Amino acid sequence: MSVKDFATILHPAIAVFYVFPLIGITTYYAWQARQRRLQAKEQGKSKIPSSAGPEHLKVGKWLSASVVGITLLGMAQPIIKKLVIDSQNWPANATRFFLIVGFFIATIASLVLLYRAKTPLWRGVFATLCGAGLVIIGFQNFQAGDGNFYPLVFRRDFEWQVSHFYYGLGAAMLMIFSLAIVPDIYKDRQHRWRKAHALLNVVALLLFIGQGFTGTRDLLEVPLSWQQPFVEQLYINNCQQQPCQVIVPENPEAPAE
Numbered sequence: 001m002s003v004k005d006f007a008t009i010l011h012p013a014i015a016v017f018y019v020f021p022l023i024g025i026t027t028y029y030a031w032q033a034r035q036r037r038l039q040a041k042e043q044g045k046s047k048i049p050s051s052a053g054p055e056h057l058k059v060g061k062w063l064s065a066s067v068v069g070i071t072l073l074g075m076a077q078p079i080i081k082k083l084v085i086d087s088q089n090w091p092a093n094a095t096r097f098f099l100i101v102g103f104f105i106a107t108i109a110s111l112v113l114l115y116r117a118k119t120p121l122w123r124g125v126f127a128t129l130c131g132a133g134l135v136i137i138g139f140q141n142f143q144a145g146d147g148n149f150y151p152l153v154f155r156r157d158f159e160w161q162v163s164h165f166y167y168g169l170g171a172a173m174l175m176i177f178s179l180a181i182v183p184d185i186y187k188d189r190q191h192r193w194r195k196a197h198a199l200l201n202v203v204a205l206l207l208f209i210g211q212g213f214t215g216t217r218d219l220l221e222v223p224l225s226w227q228q229p230f231v232e233q234l235y236i237n238n239c240q241q242q243p244c245q246v247i248v249p250e251n252p253e254a255p256a257e
């Protein structure tokens with residue numbers, strides 16, 4: 001497999017073997033933490049160990065960073081490909097590339113500082129900066145060889161309801177928010193933050209399921225390098241909208257029938 005193809009499947013592979021199992025573990029502990037709290041409230045005791053809540057938080061902290069990380073990786077791949085590897089207009093795009101690298105660094109730094117922030121103000125500031133970094137990177141354009149500007153990251157704006165980009169951005173925002181409100185969940189005796197957290201992360205779970213579907217679909221649409229010239233023809237001829245005849249050039253070395 002070529003380096004280019006390996007780079008294409010790196011993001012889906014890490015999502016499958018690392019991020020999704022982490023989502024499963026976090027959700028398992030979340031359910032246990034909730035059941036334990038409700039049982040203790042109704043019956044005064046519960047067989048579920050008291051470690052369920054802290055374990056959920058521990059794995060949840062890993063999950064937040066992992067989802068932000070996999071989102072950055074998903075965006076880095078097309079950005080490097082379009083701005084550097086396939087660039088037909090490097091002088092026009094060089095400044096943009098280094099600016100975007102700066103945004104990657106700033107976004108990761110904000111996430112690290114969010115983990116360390118103690119006061120509500122700083123948690124709010126770093127959560128906002130981290131989320132804004134993802135949005136700014138996601139909406140960058142580049143100047144192609146024809147002089148026109150195109151989106152760097154494929155957003156599927158023509159079908160935003162089933163867009164891998166918007167679902168992913170939404171899920172990452174919810175993970176950042178979860179991280180930012182941890183002390184509030186514990187402080188609030190009336191459980192308002194806890195309920196808001198549980199409700200919002202049911203939405204996050206639905207978005208993660210959406211990522212499974214849309215990511216798999218996108219993987220079927222992104223060709224390996226040897227398929228690329230043929231698959232590109234399908235898009236150029238708008239074959240997703242109308243019937244097309246595919247003509248594959250004859251291979252002179254193929255054995256005669």
Ligand code: HEM
Pocket residue numbers: 023026027030031033034037052053054056057060061062063064175178179182185194195197198201202204205
């Ligand atoms: C798949 C994602 C997640 C889901 C579905 C989820 C869901 C839940 C649920 C249902 C509860 C229990 C609410 C109750 O007691 O009624 C909970 C508690 C909690 N969650 Fe999450 N959560 C997720 C991710 C996260 C993340 C990323 C963090 C932080 C980094 C986090 C931090 C917490 C904390 C601190 C509690 C309180 C635990 C305790 O009582 O000790 N969660 N979550």
Ligand code: HEM
Pocket residue numbers: 008011012013015016019067070071072074075077078153154155164165168169171172208211212214215216218219222
């Ligand atoms: C938590 C889970 C995931 C998140 C947050 C996420 C996020 C993203 C983001 C933000 C992008 C860039 C926008 C785009 O090109 O659509 C992207 C690209 C992509 N993702 Fe995911 N993703 C996740 C899981 C998956 C899974 C499970 C698969 C497939 C099995 C997948 C396959 C892809 C593919 C094929 C691309 C296009 C890469 C390219 O342009 O070459 N993703 N992802």
